[in-house]
Amino acid sequence: MKLQRGGGFLLVVLLTMGAAMAPTSWLGWTADVADVVRAPIMPLSRLGTSIASWLRPPRDVSGRPVGEAEIKQLHEDRNRFEQLWQAQRVRADDLAHRLRQLEGLPEAAYRSPHRPIVVDAKVTGRDPRDPRSPIEMRTPREGGDRLHVGDIVVWGGHRLLGRISHVSGVRLIVLPLSNPESGPIEVALAGGDASAGLHRLLLRQSGSGHLAADIDRRIPIEPGETLVLADARWPAWAMGLEVATVERVETIDAAPLRKRLIARPAVDAPAVSQVAILSGRDEAATP
Amino acid sequence: MRWWVFLIMAIVAVGLDTGLVGVFTLRGVGHATPSVAACLVAFIALQARPRGALWAAFVIGLMLDLSPGSAGAAGSVPILGPRTLGCIAAVYMILLLRPVMFRRRVVTVAVIAGIAAACIGLGSASVETIRWWAPWTHALAPPPAGGRLVTIAASAGYTVLLGIPIAAMLLGTNRWWRFAAAPGRLDYAASRR
DSSP: OHHHHHHHHHHHHHHHHHHHHSOGGGOTHHHHHHHHHHHHHHHHHHHHHHHHHHHSOOBOTTOOBOOTTHHHHHHHHHHHHHHHHHHHHHHHHHHHHHHHHHHOOOGGGGSOSOOOEEEEEEEEEOOTTOTTSOEEEEOOTTTGGGOOTTOEEEETTTEEEEEEEEEOSSEEEEEETTSGGGOOEEEEESSSOGGGOOOEEEEEEOTTSOEEEEEETTSOOOTTOEEEEOOTTSOGGGTTOEEEEEEEEEEOTTOTTEEEEEEEESSOGGGOOEEEEEESOOGGGOO | OOHHHHHHHHHHHHHHHTTGGGGGOBGGGTTBOOOHHHHHHHHHHHHSOHHHHHHHHHHHHHHHHTSTTOOOTTSSSOOSSHHHHHHHHHHHHHHHHGGGSOTTOHHHHHHHHHHHHHHHHHHHHHHHHHHHHOTTTOOOOOOOHHHHHHHHHHHHHHHHHHHHHHHHHHHHTHHHHTOOOOSSSHHHHHHHO
16 A cells, blocks of 8 residues: 555656656647646736835846836836837838839838737746746736737837747746747847948857857947847837847957857846837737 | 645745745846745655655645746746656655754754755756757757856755745744654654753
8 A cells, every 4th residue: 555655656756757858849738737827826926026026126237226117117118119100100101102203113012001019018927047037927908819929028118028939818928038949139239330331240049148149350349339139030110129238248269250249138037027018910900 | 734734835935936036036146046935845844744745845846847937948838847856856855864853943944945945956957958968859958057056056055044034934834734743853853942
């Protein structure tokens, strides 16, 4: 009898070991189990995250505390994005008109039918030990049904946090840019001499939560400079969002003609409590 | 052991681990963070009967593996096992050590909580590394081992510090749990009070 009970636990341990070593494609069911297990944990986790963010607000890249009136700031950011979108729309209309004159194409071909929508979301959990860990959020009541995998998550209005990797009725998962699964990202140097053209770099994720790029040593770049999104795989309206700040530039002994740039993500991902989600689709675009 | 008390405590501990403990994170030391769940694992492993302690470790580990923010190598797919196996290893080690310990001392629970935190961290790191080596898992590369070990060690040390007030609180709830008497130095320690 005693052996049988011990055998039961041993069997469970062996099954756990099997699950731990199983291919990821076999573990899709664990996301549903996680939804059930998280149901009682999420309220407490959300409360703790809010208190933690209030007691120890996230810092921006300059190290300045920015946690005061975060919600108010998000509302202001929403209004600013709305204004920026209108400004871009006017500009796009003007450019479309000029292009139509040049090529004789219909005006509609130059106007996107989609406008970015902005939805606020609250963080319900993340692993504070790992800056690369996925961030979980509660699916917002308003606008939650319009969110999709691949939508863009920003903090502070113009700082890119990452993209949504999973959407369900109760939670969203965001992969921060520092997560290796986000993949390489093409950025441009925000400052510098405009006449020399934009310097573009391909940032890769490093294990420590930083981003790195090997670049031509002739490119003038200094710590503190800002890197902005310039990746054609991302939506066109997201170009120019702040991605990272250059932390240091190192020489590469094995490649003297190149140098390594180490950048810190623009958002202190483990510390944020509330973010805005930008989605490129709206009701008009939904069939 | 009263399992409903355990479930409430486990939910609170895991909820705190995924939320409030972020206040204590040392961002300059590899994001070292103390673990409330490790304190609970240590407390139960010191007080409960061996079989109950092992099952409790399994449940806490499972909750940690499935808790918010702990999705493993697949982004949105939680990996079962890394922390579950770490918790079970921690309890097994504590069960070996506890006959020579004063189990109702705050310091004992706190120090053992540090050991439990280290076991959970090492278990998690081991599974991630093995998954990375295994060709069929398509797992992502784990963080550099050196930095990871520093984080685990710092988190374990930090858990010992946080474990002192938590152990005092947990020992204060001892009568709720209805632990059956287990062999070891428990009775001797109680008599010294």
